Amino acid sequence: MLVAQSSDVSTDLGVYLPLVVMFVVAAAFAVGSALLGPLVGPSRYNRAKLSAYECGIEPSPQPVVGGxxxxxxxxxxxxxxxxxxxxxxxxxxxxxxxxxxxxxxxxxxxxxxxxxxxxxxxxxxxxxxxxx
The missing domain is CATH 1.10.287 (Helix Hairpins)
Incomplete structure (x- = not known):
């Protein structure tokens, strides 16, 4: 029966520590950006900002059949x-x-x-x- 010694396992797993740290920092940045965006960003809304953007075409009140x-x-x-x-x-x-x-x-x-x-x-x- 093969049993790994604890010192071998800890040194083998220590190689992956920078990768795990990178994923944790990336996840923290993504979640932090998503949560802080609405709080830090400007909240001045007007009619033009709330209207739908349709590639420079003036939006019509009636939807076009077929899009x-x-x-x-x-x-x-x-x-x-x-x-x-x-x-x-x-x-x-x-x-x-x-x-x-x-x-x-x-x-x-x-x-x-x-x-x-x-x-x-x-x-x-x-x-x-x-x-x-």
Whole structure:
């Protein structure tokens, strides 16, 4: 039967103490910000602040059936942002460990950048980046 000695367990768990402290500080900051916001913030309300914000469109008293039309370009722009943002998420770990990966990692990252570059060129050619 294996029994861990108390000194081994305490030193092993001591490694996680900074992580636990970070989570406690983050939770305290989140809860503190949520609770102090209404108390510290200004409480001067007027009609414009209490009205609904509808992207610069004057709100109507009657709701539009179907919620109104939203141009598809908004959704395409959001999807493109997510696509290229995820690319950066994959590039960051490579930048951190580039020396460990060596030539294999360099070739793989060039293939990844080329693939995303082709997607970027395709979207640009199709007019997905036009803001008009």
């Amino acid at each position: 109104g039309r939203v141009p598809v370009a908004y959704y395409l722009t959001a999807m493109l942002f997510i696509l290229f943002d995820i690319e950066m998420v994959f590039l960051y770990p490579f930048a951190v460990s580039a020396d460990v990966l060596g030539l294999f990692g360099l070739v793989e990252i060039f293939l990844f950048i080329a693939t995303v570059g082709f997607a970027y060129a395709y979207v640009w050619r199709r007019g997905g980046l036009d803001w008009n």
